[in-house]
Amino acid sequence: MSNPNHDRGDHYLTTPKAEPFLERLIFNNRAVILIGFLLLTVFLGYNAVKIQPDASFERMIPLEHPYVINMLDHRNDLENLGNFVRIAVETKTGDIFSAEYMETLKQITDEVFYLDGVDRSGLKTLWTSNVRWVEVTEQGFQGGTVIPDGYDGSPASLEQLRQNILRSNEVGRLVSDNFQSTIVYAPLYEKNPETGEPLDYATFSRQLEEKIRDKYKEQNPNIDIHIVGFAKKVGDLIEGIGSIAWFAGITILLTTLLLFWYSRSITGTLVPVFTSIVAVFLQLGALRLLGYGLDPYSVLVPFLVFAIGISHGVQIVNAMAVEAAKGFDAETAARLAFRALYIPGMLALVSDAFGFLTLFFIEIDVIRDLAIAAGLGVAFVIITNLVLHVLIMSYLGISKGGIRHVQNQGEKQDRKWRLMSYFAHPGVAPISLLIAVIGLGLGLYYKQGLKVGDLDQGAPELRADSRYNLDNAYIIDNYSTSADVLVVMVKTPEEQCTQYNVLRAMDSLQWELQNTPGVQSSVSLADVSKIVTKALNEGNWKWYEISRNQTIINASIREAPSGLINTNCSLTPVLVFLEDHKAETLETVVERVEVFAEANSDEDHTFLLAAGNAGVEAATNEVIANAKDMMLILVYSVVSLMCLVTFRSIRAVLCIVVPLGLTSVLCEAIMSVSGIGIKVATLPVIALGVGIGVDYGIYIYSKLEKYLLEGKTLQDAYFETLRSTGKAVIFTGITLGLGVVTWIFSPIKFQADMGFLLFFMFLWNMVGAIWLLPALARFLLRPDQMIAKARAAK
Known part of the structure; x- marks a missing residue:
């Protein structure tokens, strides 16, 4: 039918x-x-x-944003402030002034030095020659490496090490405030300078775990390791994948x-x-x-x-x-x-x-x-x-x-x-x-x-109790300089970056920022000049000021760290350490800097935003804030147009x-x-x-x-x-x-x-x-x- x-x-x-x-x-x-x-x-x-996991620092940032353009244009004039790892080596017993701890730190420094991707010229730790102390005596300036000459681990040399650290201005930076840990700071290459190959974040992160954290915690149960930085965060993300x-x-x-x-x-x-x-x-x-x-x-x-x-x-x-x-x-x-x-x-x-x-x-x-x-x-x-x-x-x-x-x-x-x-x-x-x-x-x-950007401390891509965020919390709690750094670049004509009016403007910006919620501390060439000027005048705090005498200024910044001045004295950074990189913090600080820059930039000096990971975050937030509404308009316009063409x-x-x-x-x-x-x-x-x-x-x-x-x-x-x-x-x-x-x-x-x-x-x-x-x-x-x-x- x-x-x-x-x-x-x-x-x-x-x-x-x-x-x-x-x-x-x-x-x-x-x-x-x-x-x-x-x-x-x-x-x-x-x-x-x-197909392979792929991650790149530059691919995760808005390369066309003015902040990032400024940062990349002057990347050779700044220490690598965007892509680095900081390794905190903590002792669970006593403090860092022991022969056993210092030997472990030396071994870790050597291990990090030979990791692929590390910019060895910028490596900083108590054991590297670019970490120095300076003091003023009756005979003039004296200084040297933080590790004393002839260091042998004896009580006398350890005591000398303690004195050198106190005179080095590294407490809160490379040395924790409670003297229970120190930092190994390792800037990274985005691409291998010899092969041109991009940094393999998964491999690099795995090496940090195997060759640093696991190896030395196993060798010495009294040691704990904490690692933060963009490369480590991305490595942990890839591991989570x-x-x-x-x-x-x-x-x-x-x-x-x-x-x-x-x-x-x-x-x-x-x-x-x-x-x-x-x-x-x-x-x-x-x-x-x-x-x-x-x-x-x-x-x-x-x-x-x-x-x-x-x-x-x-x-x-x-x-x-x-x-x-x-x-x-x-x-x-x-x-x-x-x-x-x-x-x-x-x-x-x-x-x-x-x-x-x-x-x-x-x-x-x-x-x-x-x-x-x-x-x-x-x-x-x-x-x-x-x-x-x-x-x-x-x-x-x-x-x-x-x-x-x-x-x-x-x-x-x-x-x-x-x-x-x-x-x-x-x-x-x-x-x-x-x-x-x-x-x-x-x-x-x-x-x-609804906010644009991160609303929590640490890496919001990972959970609050993740290994990375626990490490990040440790460093925030124990160091004066956080992992969130905003860098304001001060650009001048060549050989003019140490002029009185430039340093004075930088000092005014720092005062403004240090009275801004969310700012932990700041560092610039102006600080160096003030500290040395005070030291040259018997340590009298009345002289803790930028001298109007250019000869005195020149003398005060003669031994300035390389990261605070470029080779031809046309750029000097103001490093602003933030409590976190929450959206609200970044908005507040960036707004203060932009207002100050507009009012105080002239033909002698220009304030440019921004380098550092916090500068990149601020640029990213701005791009996303501007793109959100445009993206929604485009999405709905496309969908509406397709429906209109079909259903008339x-x-x-x-x-x-x-x-x-x-x-x-x-x-x-x-x-x-x-x-x-x-x-x-x-x-x-x-x-x-x-x-x-x-x-x-x-x-x-x-x-x-x-x-x-x-x-x-x-x-x-x-x-x-x-x-x-x-x-x-x-x-x-x-x-x-x-x-x-x-x-x-x-x-x-x-x-x-x-x-x-x-x-x-x-x-x-x-x-x-x-x-x-x-x-x-x-x-x-x-x-x-x-x-x-x-x-x-x-």
């Missing part, structure tokens, strides 16, 4: 107008295309497994189980998971061929590519299951699913890709790399989802268990969809809009507290985009309340959430419009939409949310933050599409007019 649905389907399939050219091209060449996919997957998969493989496995397993529970079909479960994994391998292989690696931020993009693949794969499985339940064979069901979904699916994926690529306009290379990785991943999802997936399913089909599941769900599920269709009811829709307006108001109120209706665009806008506002409010700042790690989440979230609205609206044009009322059209597409959207939102929520257990704090935010955005974007979109449609679409037009067309 013939199936009437089947007959209608056959007629539908053989109608030339109904069968798109793209469909004929794909399904008439199934075997050739699958062989092509096999070869491409093998080739790019081979490259994917060879190893745990991401576990989260990838958990996400794939959880997604597979939930997908089987949803479809009850082996093929409907394994094929979308398989094609999504193929998309990830294609993406990683292409990235390697293009010369990219995986930095600590873009390493999460493969998760998102997998999630996007599953999101669209569920739609295909759902559509095929519905068609198969009507009696169609595997190829016919695949054709019908492709025909129904290729336009909304392509629109959603292209919107995703363009949304991600808007991140490219942010002038920080790691975010640009993330944009390229995400955009490339979505491009591969388009072909794996709309081509590879449907072709494999055209051979395998939906298994009998999946078909029975669809057939058995009929009436029981219809009651649920009928209840949910009341979201489009004229009595319920106004209530939904009122709730949305209240939510928008609350979101706008709470998002006012501004009302349709509003139905799809308004729920996304509410989600963005609520996400920023949650970030504010949760103490998560907008920074390099979290800024992309906002764009990624919008890009992925638009998929839900596009699928829902495309089906809703189809049923409205068939002449159904809005509520009936929405009921049919929920039956066909809504259940897949709900399942996808829940599954993706559960997949990323496991990230909150990651040792990498920014991955935990991203997991939390993406969990919210996946779920709330789904809720917005299911709950708010039909309410908006009730007021914006004028369904009665659409029905009238549809009936008139008949």
Whole structure:
């Protein structure tokens, strides 16, 4: 007995107008295309497994920002203040004045000296010759290395060492305030000067652990080691990336189980998971061929590519299951699913890709790399989802268990969809809009507290109890000079940097800053001149001032440290040590310096911001603050334009985009309340959430419009939409949310933050599409007019 649905389907399939050219091209060449996919997957998969972690100091900073331009223009005139490690060697018993401790420090100094990547000329420790003491006696200046000549570890030489340290001005800098630890300061090369190869942060960090921390703590249980610096932080991040493989496995397993529970079909479960994994391998292989690696931020993009693949794969499985339940064979069901979904699916994926690529306009290379990785991943999802997936399913089909599941769900599920269709009811829709307006108001109120930058001490990318942040806390607590350094560069004509008016202006800036909240201390050439001038006058504090006599000034800075003056005396830095690098601290200090610089710069001297890690952080925060709103405008403009081109209706665009806008506002409010700042790690989440979230609205609206044009009322059209597409959207939102929520257990704090935010955005974007979109449609679409037009067309 013939199936009437089947007959209608056959007629539908053989109608030339109904069968798109793209469909004929794909399904008439199934075997050739699958062989092509096999070869491409093998080739790019081979490259994917060879992709390496990649991190670079310069790629994580805004190279086009004026602060960073100033820093890089004068990098040769400054000691390496951007990329360094500080190793604090602590004794747990007594103080540093013991032969055993000093011998251990000497061995560690030698070990660090030979590490690849260390700028040996700038290495500083009590054992290096560039750490000296100076004093004034009746005979004039005397000085020497801190380690006394003929040091032999005897009590007498240790006492001499103590006296030298007290005269060296290194207490609080290289020596802790309580004399229980000292610092090994090691500036680093970004690139090996001999080979040109970039510094391998993972290897360098591992060497610090194995050759310094583990080795010497094992040799001497009374010694503890604390290591901080950009290279160590990045190394710990790369180490934490190893745990991401576990989260990838958990996400794939959880997604597979939930997908089987949803479809009850082996093929409907394994094929979308398989094609999504193929998309990830294609993406990683292409990235390697293009010369990219995986930095600590873009390493999460493969998760998102997998999630996007599953999101669209569920739609295909759902559509095929519905068609198969009507009696169609595997190829016919695949054709019908492709025909129904290729336009909304392509629109959603292209919107995703363009949304991600808007991140490219942010002038920080790691975010640009993330944009390229995400955009490339979505491009591969388009072909794996709309081509590879449907072709494999055209051979395998939906298994009998999946078909029975669809057939058995009929009436029981219809009651649920009928209840949910009341979201489009004229009595319920106004209530939904009122709730949305209240939510928008609350979101706008709470998002006012959202900050740009870091909100905690230490490395916010890592957890507060991580090894790095515990080390950082130790150094902050025991040294006067923190790891957060802002460098103000004072530029003058050659041989003019020691003039009285220059030093006087620097001294005034320091006084201003030392009375600024968040500043711990500051150091400049002016300090050296004042200290030496006082010493030349019998140590009388009345002379602790910058002399107006240029001859005295010249004498006072004759032995100035190299880091405080360049070779031709055209640049001298003011080093400002901050209590932390929180956004509020940086904003306050930078604002004070900018106001001072504008009022006090002239043709004799110019104050330039900024070098040091705090200067880089301040520049990064400014770029992100300026880029955030621009990025959102671009993302929403691209998504709106794509929807407008497809649906040819501004009302349709509003139905799809308004729920996304509410989600963005609520996400920023949650970030504010949760103490998560907008920074390099979290800024992309906002764009990624919008890009992925638009998929839900596009699928829902495309089906809703189809049923409205068939002449159904809005509520009936929405009921049919929920039956066909809504259940897949709900399942996808829940599954993706559960997949990323496991990230909150990651040792990498920014991955935990991203997991939390993406969990919210996946779920709330789904809720917005299911709950708010039909309410908006009730007021914006004028369904009665659409029905009238549809009936008139008949």
